[in-house]
Amino acid sequence: GRSVRSFQSNLHSPHYSKHHTQATHHMLDQKYIGQAKCMLQKVGSWNFDIFLFERLSNGNSLVDLTFHLFSEYGLIKLFRLDLLKLRRFLVIVQEAYHSENPYHNALHAADVTQAMYCYLQEPQLSESLTSCDILLGLLAAATHDLDHPGVNQTFLINTNHYLASLYQNTSVLENHHWKSAVSLLRESGLLSHFPSEDRQCLETRLGSLILATDISRQNEYLSEFRTRLDRAELHMNNSQDRHFILQMALKCADICNPCRPWHLCKLWSHKVTEEFFNQGDIERRLNLDVSILCDRNSNSVAKIQIGFISFVVEPLFVEWARFSDTPLSHVMLGHMTSNKFNWTHLPQKDLRGTTQNNDSQWALKYILFL
């Protein structure tokens, strides 16, 4: 028989997953797996609902989505990947994300991978990227926040976390995500049949992609992007330029939440704020200064989002749209504008302190915080 405790824990899991009889369980599983498969036919749609996909795939969205994209691109045959090793690799990647993090968990990785796929499909990229570029882009998206502790670099530095000293207070989290990705790759043996110089090159490029997601270095990447666009210096037949574009694509994919339709944008915004506020609560308990965006008494979801869109998201996506002037870029900018409008016009109780939003201090706060 089932104990009360297992019954209660079932209340918090998807209703179809556990407490049915074997027969119903099996039937429902088939039904949901069928629906998840069906959703994957629209994996290239910007409206793709990753939250629904997560439920239909029974919490395996990162594994199922990435596996699907690998086979759709023919990467398995092309790189002679072992199916079992690939699946095992994706499962250990998914499990290395912390499911208890409200935001930085495997679902965010799946969302970034889906967005990355949309960008890889854009003409500027799809017409020039090599299979190796695509393999790297998908791998980087799936692993870019691996083993994220749910707190930011400043917190790790202030609490003398070993990762902070290991990476000398520089891109601490991103270095850790990269090193974790490399160990899982090696552990899985997924690429063990590659010549060692190819494997080495792939690991280095993977690092360069993941390190580009360090938002505190956004201005460096953005000004280089801007300069090269101004001078028409980006040539997609040049491998270094393609790599730079992959970096920019991954950066966009990582912070594209405000460019999604409102119902998705809203869900992500609440999740990321919850993670910030959790950090603030810990800082308060430890008698540390509460980080600027983590104080639940002086911030709100809307206030944080308005600042984030104005100072981080908008500047990046405006340049991206210059590079890739496509219907998708226009759709993204359109969502971003209307989402910003929605946050600005929400009822006052959700907007504590918005009067300070045009303060140039905000830009600085973002750079310092993120």
Ligand SMILES: [Zn+2]
């Ligand atoms: Zn991320």
